[in-house]
Amino acid sequence: MKSKDRIKQALYDLLSWLEKNQSQHIKVFWSCVFKETIMNQYPHLRLLRNSLLDESVRDYKQLPEKMEKEESAEGKRKEMSEDEEEEETKANSVKKKKKRRKIVLDEGEEPSVSSCKLTPIQRKKSKKVVFSSPLKRGEKGEIWTWPIYKFQIPVTCGKKEGMLNRDRLAKGEKCIAVGREWFTPPQFESFAGKENCRNWKTSIRCENVCLGKLIKEGHLNSAGFIVRRKTAKRLLSPSDLITDEEEQEVEQAEQHPDVSKKVFNVTCGTKAATLHVKRFASGDCGKSIRTETSWMTPLEFVTWASHQTDPSWRRDIMWEGNPLCVLTEERILQTHSLNCSCELCMPGLKDLENQKNDDECFICKREEGEELVVCDICPLSFHQKCHLPPVNIILGDKSRWMCTFCEFRTAQKWMFREEMEREAAMSEQISQHMKRCQYLLLYLCSADKEQHFATNPSLYLKDYSTIIQMPMWTGKVTDKLQNNLYQTVGEFVSDVQLIFTNSAFYNLENDGFLTMSNKLKELFDSELKKVFNIREESND
Secondary structure, eight states, X not given: OOOHHHHHHHHHHHHHHHHHHOGGGHHHHHHHHTOHHHHHHOHHXXXXXXXXXXXXXXXXXXXXXXXXXXXXXXXXXHHSOHHHHHHHHHHHHHHHHHHHHHHHHHTTOOOOHHHHSOOGGGSOOOOOOOOOOSOOTTOOOOGGGSGGGSSEEEEEETTEEEEEEHHHHHHTSOOEEETTEXXXXXXXXXXXXXXXXXXXXXXXXXXXXXXHHHHHTTSSOOOOOOOOOOOOOOOOOGGGOOOTTSTTHHHHHHHSOOOOOSEEEEEETTEEEEEEGGGOOXXXXXXXXXXXXXXXXXXXXXXXXXXOSSOOHHHHSEETTEETHHHHHTTSSOOOOTTOOSTTTSOOHHHHHHTTSOSSOTTTOOSSSSOOEEOSSSSOEEOTTTSSSOOOSOTTOOSOOOOHHHHHHHHGGGSOOSOBOHHHHHTSBGGGGHHHHHHHHHHHHHHOTTOTTSSOGGGXXXXXXXXXXXXXXXXHHHHHHHTTOOOBHHHHHHHHHHHHHHHXXXXXXXXXXXXXXXXXXXXXXXXXXXXXXXXXXXXX
C-alpha cells in the first residue's frame, strides 16, 4: 500500500463494509472517540469533531483520478483477446527498458553493457507517504499556528506534560489537563515542582517557547489567574487585583490578600456561609449566599442569622473581619441597576427554581458535561454518573428525587443506636450496609475538591507504578463497589485506606500534598466512626 490513492480506496472499502455489516456500532464508536478525556489527549480528534459539527467535511464522491484510470484500463483488458494481451505486455516491457536507459542517461552516465542491466538499487525509489506536520516548504515549525492545535496546545513545565485549552485560558479557568485532572497555570507550575519560579509565564512552555511570549505576540489570550501566597491581612485597594497583564503579579500577590476569586467565605453572627460573585445582583436579588442547607439572598441571610427586623447586609455580613461594603466599594461586588432585566433581577419561575440548587456537580466540582440532576430536599446537584448509586431517572421528570446524603441523614435516626467495636463493624456483610458505604465514598470524593485521588496516578506520574505496587484511587473503589466486588465492609475500608497509604509513601518529600492527604484520611476515619457508631478506642 505505497500509493496514497490505494490507501484511500482501501479505507473507503473498509468503511463501506463497516456501514453495511456493523452499522449498529458506528454511533457507539463515535461517542467513545469524542469523549472529553480522549480529545484532550489527541487534539486532532477535537478538530475532526468540530469540522463534522459545522459540516465542513463533505462526502468524497469522486474517486482519485489514478484509480479511475486503473479501473477503465482493467475494463479494456477484459475486452481484449489473448493475442492482443501478449502484444501489449511485450510493448510494456520495451517501454520499461527504454525508461531504465533514460534514468541512467539523466544521471550523466554513458550507456554500456553493464548499465543496460540495471539492478533494483539503481532504480529511482518511490516516495514514501509521510504523515507529518501540515507545513509547506519554507514555513516555520510553530505548532501553535497549526490547525490541529486551534483549540489546545501541548505544554510542559519541568518534567510534567499537559494540554492547554485556549478557551479556558482566555476565561481564567482551569485550562491545563493532565490525564483527567485540570489545573490553572499557577497550580500546574506547583504540580511540576516549579513553584519557586513564581512566574508561570516563563516556567510553562510550548515547544521550548514560554507562554508569556505567546501571549505577548497574540497567539494566546489570557485572563487573570490567582497566585496564592501567605500574606498578612489588610484592607483592600485596587492594586490587590492580580492579573496576568501586570508585570509584577507575583510581588503584588505576596503583599495583598486574594480578592480575585469567585467565592468568598462570609459570616453573620455565628452563622457561616459562602458568597458566590456570579450569582450576586443586589441585597434582595440573586440567591448568592450558600449555607449548608439552602441558597439565600444577602438580606435573607442576615434576617435568618441575626433575626433583625431592619438588617443592613452591607454592614452585618463580614468577610475576613471586614464588612461586605468593602467589596462593593472596591467594585469586586457590583450591584445591578434598578432597571436591570437580567435573570437574577427579574427571574422567571424556572430561574427561581434553578437558584435553589448548586450550579456545579457536588462531586467533580464541574458545571460542564452532562445535565445536572438536582436534589429536591437539599441544594446539592450531581452529574448522573457522579452520584452513588448512579441516577437513572429521566431528566425533565417532575417526580421528586432525594440524593444519597439526604437519604442517609433521614435513615440515620434509626441506625446503630448501640456502639460497635471496630472489628465487628468491619466484619459486617457489605450488602446490608451498601447505602452507608456509598455515602462514605461520596463524602470522601466531595471532600477531595481538587480531585487528586479520583483517577489512576500512573496516568500522569511516570514513576508511580515503579514505586507503588498496588495503585488505588476513588474511581476504582467506586467501580468495585458498584459491581459488588466487596464482601465485607472491611474490604471496602481497606481499599480506601490504601489510597492514603500509597499517597504517604509516594509523597514523603512533598509536605504540602502529604498534609492534604492526611486531612482527607482523618475526615474519612471520623465519618466512618459516626456512620457505624464505632466505639472510641481507649488509650489504655
